[in-house]
Amino acid sequence: MKTVIGVIGSGVASAQECDTAEKVGREIAKRDLTLVCGAMGGVMEAACRGAKGEGGLTIGIVPGDSKTDSNPYVDIPVVTAMGHARNIIVIRSSDAVIAIGGSYGTLSEIAFALRLAIPIIGIKTWDVSTEIKKAETPKEAVDMAIELIGANA
Amino acid sequence: MKTVIGVIGSGVASAQECDTAEKVGREIAKRDLTLVCGAMGGVMEAACRGAKGEGGLTIGIVPGDSKTDSNPYVDIPVVTAMGHARNIIVIRSSDAVIAIGGSYGTLSEIAFALRLAIPIIGIKTWDVSTEIKKAETPKEAVDMAIELIGANA
């Protein structure tokens, strides 16, 4: 079984958030980890683009009802046609989650990760629990994810 | 079509939260509104008990795979077998939502309500957005819900 890192964040994100997300994607792929995300634009697309730039594998949990609803850097679209309810599938399929910035949709995902006790690392995201580990850089975030998964295993 | 008020909160709640929830349920039923909730115990059960005490109608969106997984005050269990993903169905089926106290599961529901722009009133709950209207009493909460639905219609 492959180790999977979820990347969550807004589908409409700032240039800085997208830059961070792309670097997180690169760090994930460099370590030969699989990236899972919500398949849309913004943070999700930037993270997938980063992972593909390093030859990584990207899984997109698509909210819409067609594979064409996913960003162009998704290798394998898992098509749910379940709208925002797909958020919880992103979380459940992750061994650890990295949250970047984020809107209310991201907050719902953070809440699910906390509820399900899946390790979560945040970069400038919602500050609703001390259980969200704070990272300053993409590299630090992915290192923390690996460490937390190890401690969990 | 009936007007539906969602009541959200933890399945394991304090005596005070349950007391508040029961009163919210009563106020909902007194106004001939339908109550929808997540079908479990704690805040959900107390709210249903209150509504049934006033002869109201209660819909429970069940996370498990059997009608027997719902609290005894649910008139109509809608069985999803989708675990926490049922949270978003509770929110989407509500014309307004009243949040009482709450844990991470409740936070996910609040986030969905904010994301979907469904009016939300909180009694001593998560303070993550100014869009959550604050109520001090059960009666005030239900009055605010009705007012917000009216403004929405």
Added chain:
Amino acid sequence: MKTVIGVIGSGVASAQECDTAEKVGREIAKRDLTLVCGAMGGVMEAACRGAKGEGGLTIGIVPGDSKTDSNPYVDIPVVTAMGHARNIIVIRSSDAVIAIGGSYGTLSEIAFALRLAIPIIGIKTWDVSTEIKKAETPKEAVDMAIELIGANA
């Protein structure tokens, strides 16, 4: 807890199928049972119209993301935004299911009912199992549903 009868069939149905569905809805309401369906047109709308004509209660499990996506005879739209995946919620929420005519969507619902061992009665529907009880008239179908639920209880 109320006893709930599911009515399944195509969203685009013949006049004869709709006539049958409306009579099934009437028979359900006459016996003070609650009707659940997939909230759309065709067989679903006709059944709800029949139930409302007798003052019954109708629950619609909506595939779309808005209450306005349900037919006008649904009292309580349960909004899933899950497309065809809502079919299984219709089945799971029924104490017995009556299938009228039907297309591939109905076949998926029949398959779920058979899989979950929920009593199913068919009027001119898919003939894929001897476990589907055959009824000739709406009244007979509802009578058989009640009998099967009793035997199940």
Added chain:
Amino acid sequence: MKTVIGVIGSGVASAQECDTAEKVGREIAKRDLTLVCGAMGGVMEAACRGAKGEGGLTIGIVPGDSKTDSNPYVDIPVVTAMGHARNIIVIRSSDAVIAIGGSYGTLSEIAFALRLAIPIIGIKTWDVSTEIKKAETPKEAVDMAIELIGANA
């Protein structure tokens, strides 16, 4: 984007069905296609084992709430916690579907594939529509899947 073939069939299958499924999995991997399935035992496990024997990539759409609920030949478990409702995600994520034998759960998947007009090839499975293409051997089934995807593109 990778081309994805869904393999569906019973979680408790005969030795002959499992042998067929393993060969189907091998043929899928030999052609560098990705296999998606329902993550459980029987036909699903045999297909994944075949694919892994040829170094292929396997995605399992898990009905339960944990990665450990998937068979040992799944590379990437997508955890839905949605029970049988995950069936439709298997279908929607497939460019073509191969059905082997099958019980009522498989029938629900076949019905969804027919409903969504996703190409479906059957090996000794439910005979409910002429739209299900019949294959005699695993190799023929995968060849037909590729041809149907091509005609669809």
